[in-house]
Amino acid sequence: MAPSNVTNRSGSKKRAIRIGGASGGVFDRFRSIQDFAKDPTIDVIFGDWISEISMTFRGNQRVERAQDEEALSFELSFISALEPAIRAVAKNKQKIAVNAGSCDAGAMAKKVQALCKEHGTDLKVSWVVGDDVTVQFKTLLAQGEKFASLPSDTPITDWGVEPVCAQAYLGAVGIAEALRDGADIVICGRVADASPVIGAAMWWHSWGREDFHELACALVAGHLIECSSYITGGYYSGFKQELLWANNITNLGFPIAEIEADGGLVITKEQDAGGILNVQTVTAQLLYEIQGPLYYNSDVTARLNNIKLVQESPTRVRVSSIEGYPPPPTTKIGITAKGGWQAEFHFFLTGLDIKEKAEMIERQTIASMGDYRKEFKILKFTVTGSCPVNPRNQDEATVDLRIFAQSKNPDVMSAGKHKGVAPDTPSFAKWCIENCLQGYPGGTPAMDMRQAVGKPFFEYWVALFPQSLIQHEAHTFGGRVLHIDPPKITKTYPRQQESYDTSSPLPLDTWGETIEAPLGFIVHGRSGDKSSDCNVGLFVRNEDEWDWLRSTLSIAKIKVLLDEEYRGGQIDRFEIPNLKAVHFLLKDHLDRGANSSSSYDILGKNVYTGEYLRAKTVSIPMRFLDRGKI
Structure with missing residues (x-):
């Protein structure tokens, strides 16, 4: 079904923009960009390559770049997905907007520009920056700003670790301006997950920054397709009948958002791939990772509790009744700190007396540690699974015991051995395994010891940050720098969203x-x-x-x-x-x-x-x- 033509409030008339959701993370299937690029009805290919996990790793890499000039602070998996598609993207005159630049969008943009030239195309690559707010964050912190945690509402001074960097979730305007300037590919650092979709729709439909209804519809569209096949059957609780038993699980289609000039929205999917797209799968994705009836973005706020979904055809769902309001004057920032080192060790417990066997392991391990027990910030013994009555085989009778540890001391985690620590120095792995011969009946450790060697981990703190202090910029392929002002119209919302039990519950x-x-x-x-x-x-x-x-x-x-x-x-x-x-x-x-x-x-x-x-x-x-x- 072809997208409709709709006139927006500014009077322009243009068909709906079709945006393909190509990635929900660094490990997503690489085929998506290449397949979308072969479809000339797709106007913009969008992908989300950055998670909270990747933000911490890349942020730390950026801080340590002085010690390692070869360190890359962007997501190479995007380039692997893009390269086979470059010529088709150029042929079909498509646009690409992604947040794969992570902590070095400029370096990635230059690499992508060179790659486009190698493939004989004249695709133009621009990039968006401003998400690195480390300097502004540290200035405010020194001035006494509390940066209260969004989940716990506690001040950052209670964190107990030293922040190393801070990234803001940017809005969509830099992306829209880069596209208006003629970019074919826009590489972003940490923009909000939906921002590339909002930016693409702003550019296509010539929306202004105060077209809040339209922007809210694009925000919801971005939220719905940001996790790729989550909305076409991935993680879907109805998978048994509609996917597994229907033999429709091996190649779930990637989603497509059709956004009309007045904000009308239809979600559909690749037609030549598997999976499903119906009211239930769209509902599931809409409910994913939201915080309340209001959904905030740097450019707009969407109200979700009156939203409606209608199945227009077997693979088309229309989304309506989205309300748009001004954005808050703040945006979310993620603050990274080095947490220390972590490791884990596993034992397999079989048959009877699982609880007692686990207790034996825990008591023996802690006794082996002696005073070193105090070196662990986290030491956790977890039994996963249970043995049924009259098990049918040994696998069914076996459960896993995981010993998980975190410490700021690299030596007790075996992470400091390369620094000259003696090989017989007591360590987490040795304390876990040395009791095997005085252990529980059937004692069986996992023999792969690599997980028991400490690896660095990072702490992550989420707070709010003034948009007015962000230096949001779009760097164009032609060498210009477009400065993006913060929104002029904002609204301050209560920190606590509305919460209630149902009215008039029935017996x-x-x-x-x-x-x-x-x-x-x-x-x-x-x-x-x-x-x-x-x-x-x-x-x-x-x-x-x-x-x-x-x-x-x-x-x-x-x-x-x-x-x-x-x-x-x-x-x-x-x-x-x-x-x-x-x-x-x-x-x-x-x-x-x-x-x-x-x-x-x-x-x-x-x-x-x-x-x-x-x-x-x-x-x-x-x-x-x-x-x-x-």
């Missing part, structure tokens, strides 16, 4: 006979992380299930369902009635975020919320289960 007997069954039999879910915050959205398929969901899932009920995973922190809740969805934000729930987490669930997708909650039993009306499980 459980409203739906007749019930049965105790896992929540996930009829409820979809998606969860994720933002720093140490963890969010989860839960939604149902059918209208008559909505009143049951909103009545059942109160804040108090979620605390009960979390059980031992609830740590006493704040939980926010709001509803999106048109999507039959309830959203929860667990404030400061994760262990410091993905960079330094001691949990397996570093991204908040499993243990803490999403799939863990869907496995918990609740009272479900029988008539809902009669329709079949998800």
Whole structure:
């Protein structure tokens, strides 16, 4: 179906821009840019290559570049994905806007420009900078600015580590200006995930900075396609029937956003690839990594709780009822510090007495450490899995015990051996393994010792920063520098978003006979992380299930369902009635975020919320289960 022509408020008439979502991270499939480049209906190819994890590593690389001139502070995987597509991009006159520049967008842009020339094209490459706010951050810090953590609201002085760099999440205007100047490829550092989509739409439709409705629609579009195939079946809780049993899992299509001149929005996908795109998959991605009913960007604020989705065709979903408001005067910054070194060691426990075997390992290991135990900031013993009654085979009877450690002392983590420390110096790995012969029945360590050698890890702190202090610039292929002013119209929003339980909940007997069954039999879910915050959205398929969901899932009920995973922190809740969805934000729930987490669930997708909650039993009306499980 061809995108429609719509006139926007400025009077211009142009068909909808088609933007292909080509990457959700450095490890995404490399085929996307090449395949989108072969499709002449795609106007702009967009990709998100930067995560909180990569920000910390690249930021530290930039700080240490004086010691290593060969260190690269941008994402090479983007170049690997781009190179096979360069000639097709030039032939089809497409644009590319990505945030793969990380901490050195200029260096990446020059490398990409050279590559384009090598392939015989005249593609023009510009870049956007200003995200490095380390100097401004340290100046404000010295003046007493608290930089309160967004998840915990505690001042940065409580952090306990020394910041080394700070990056701001930039908006879209630099990208739009670079495209207006004639760039074919725009390389960005740390812009907000959706900013390349907003910038491309601003350029295509000639939107102004105060067209807040249109900008909000583009913000939602960017959020929906930023994680590539998350929206076409990846991480989808309905995967069994719609993907696995349908034999439709090996090549999920990448998404496409069609953004009309008045902000109208349709999400679709590659037609010659697998996967699905329906109201449920779009709902799941919409709920992913949001913080509340307001979704903030440096250029606009979008209100999400009235949003509507309509299935226009088997692979086209129209998104509407998005409200746009001015942006806040601040933007988010990520602050990096060196945390120390971390390592882990694994034992395999089989059969009976798992709890007692784990206790034996823990007591023996700590005794071996002696006074060195004080050197560890984190020392955690975790049993994963359980042995069923009458196991069918040894694999089913075996569980994993993980010893996870973090320390600021490299020697006790074996990370300082290259500095002349004697090879027999006591270390984490030796303390873990030396008790094997006086250990538990069936004692079996993991024999790959590489994980037991300490590797550097980084702490990450998220706070707010004034947009007025950011030196946002677009550097053009022609050598010009376009200075981007902060937004003139802003709005200060409460730090705490609105949170509430449902109005007029209905009693459980409203739906007749019930049965105790896992929540996930009829409820979809998606969860994720933002720093140490963890969010989860839960939604149902059918209208008559909505009143049951909103009545059942109160804040108090979620605390009960979390059980031992609830740590006493704040939980926010709001509803999106048109999507039959309830959203929860667990404030400061994760262990410091993905960079330094001691949990397996570093991204908040499993243990803490999403799939863990869907496995918990609740009272479900029988008539809902009669329709079949998800």
